[in-house]
Amino acid sequence: MSKHNTSTEPGDYNQETEMAALAAAMSDASRMKILCALMDGRAWTATELSAVAEIAPSTTSAHLSRLVKAKLVTCLSQGRHRYFKLHNSHIAGLLETLMGVTFQASNPSRSRVPTDLLNARTCYDHLAGEVAVKLYDSLVIHDWLKQDGSDLTAQGKEKLLQLGIQINPKTKRKKCCPCLDWSERKFHVGGHLGAALLIFFEERNWVERVIGYREVTITPKGQAELKRHFLI
Structure with a gap:
């Protein structure tokens, strides 16, 4: 039985x-x-x-x-x-996974995806795309983020605080987590940290959302500041 x-x-x-x-x-x-x-x-x-x-x-x-x-x-x-x-964010994660599966399985779909969408876009409340993956890699390489992406290091917390990025210690969601990017097949920053970074980038005019779409434009100021602070 x-x-x-x-x-x-x-x-x-x-x-x-x-x-x-x-x-x-x-x-x-x-x-x-x-x-x-x-x-x-x-x-x-x-x-x-x-x-x-x-x-x-x-x-x-x-x-x-x-x-x-x-x-x-x-x-x-x-x-x-x-x-x-x-x-909720769990539904967003499910959709992101489905996008990844279909994107990798269908070669024609790859050629139809706009280049701007592949470069930078929103993944619910955080940044995704090539730029976001480079940001994740930079945070890990420079010891701001733990190797498994599960949490900030002591140095990372200090550096982000110096930039003015606030992380709520009482948040009910994961402080940070690796989120598999459907187009890059590598991780970008998710969780509370991912959301905080996107808010910070928008408030500082480093990125601009394309209204009605998921595309995100990196402004000239953003390109300079991302290179200055995160070496990307």
């Missing part, structure tokens, strides 16, 4: 069934377009998502209801307006 729990009685938890339901909620190209758009970390209106997915508003509403029910997306109400964003 199998040791695995295959019971389907009400109240029983069946992981395989839950996984299948989650996959089913994602198994639509339009819903995937919506999820990928939300990877920029912002909250979008249904109208904006309708435009990016190139589908009718009524269809978008049905898709969003399905995504909210599956806990892939959450709905935020502000007055009469409703906004949608990814449910």
Whole structure:
């Protein structure tokens, strides 16, 4: 007799069934377009998502209801307006992994990805792409980040504090973690540190987001400062 729990009685938890339901909620190209758009970390209106997915508003509403029910997306109400964003960073990580699998498996897809997107983009609330991978490597090489990317070193904490980058010691999420970049197949900085770095870069005008897209532009000032402080 199998040791695995295959019971389907009400109240029983069946992981395989839950996984299948989650996959089913994602198994639509339009819903995937919506999820990928939300990877920029912002909250979008249904109208904006309708435009990016190139589908009718009524269809978008049905898709969003399905995504909210599956806990892939959450709905935020502000007055009469409703906004949608990814449910959490774990969903963003799942999408990033799927992007990596499909990107590596399909040669035609590689040639269709815009160069700017490969260079720098958002991965939910942190920076991804070639620039982000170089940043991760630099932090490790210069002993700011532990070899496994799990935490800052004492020197790293001091250097970032000198730059003005604040790391909340009471954060409930991982302070920092290696996040596998889907286009580079190497790590970039995720977790609380990754989010803090992106906020810092934006506030200092080192990077600029392309509104409505995941692309991130490194400004001339950013190029100079990243080279100065991180040697990239």
